[in-house]
Amino acid sequence: MKNTIISVIATSILGISLIVGFSLASASSEKDELNSDKVTFFGSPTSAISSSVAVPQSYNRLLFSGTVSPLLNKDGKTTYERYGNTERQAIGILEKLKADLITKGLSLADVTFLRVYVAPDPNKEGTPDYQGWFNAYAMFFNTKENPVKTARSTVGVQSLVSPDYLIEIEAEVAFKNNSKSKK
Incomplete structure (x- = not known):
């Protein structure tokens, strides 16, 4: 009985030590990436979004205020006919957003964060259609053409x-500041 208890304790200590070791190694790796000279996205490879994004000091930020849908049909009788x-x-x-970024010499690959507000959809029993938003996001981000996975909040x-x-x-966008510093 005493040997079993000692074995369980030793196994537990070894397991905890391995977990702590892997965590510290991972944390050290992420800390090194924080000192990178490029935008770094963190998070699970299987997630469609990043859990965090590090933007170096040498980058500029561009913030887009809340943007709503363009009008599809001014004569539409319903929300869905007018806006979809x-x-x-x-x-x-x-x-x-993509078109506006292009006029500024940027792209969706420069987007680091999206804050999204979803209102109730009358055709979805008055609940927000999160899946509709997720489907749209998947067309523009985390794709072969744009592998960027933004950090994101959906509310x-x-x-x-x-x-x-x-x-x-x-939207929040980060782009490299290529201008020479003035002294």
Whole structure:
């Protein structure tokens, strides 16, 4: 009995030591990546989003305020005819963001963070259509064309500025500051 207890204690100590060792090694690796001279995304390889993003001091930040869907059909009789469902609205917003970034010489690969507000969808029993948003996100991020997985928050809200809007997106972008410092 005494040998069994000692064996269990020794195994537990060994297991805990291995876990702590792996954690410290991982933390050390991530700490090294924080000192990188490029934007670094952290998180699980199996997740569609990053858990955090490190942006070096040599980068500029560009913030996009809440953007809503473009009008699809001004004569539409319903929200869905005028602006589309949550997924269609999200696609429209991300297409607008992409076009705006291109005019600035940037791309969706420069996006580091998205803050997303999803309002109740009348066709989804009055609940936010998170899956519609996730489907739209998957078309623009974590793809072969754009492997970036942004850090992201998705929040269900009671309403947006217009009952036609089912989603609103804010974006944070980081881009390299290539200008020479002035002395």
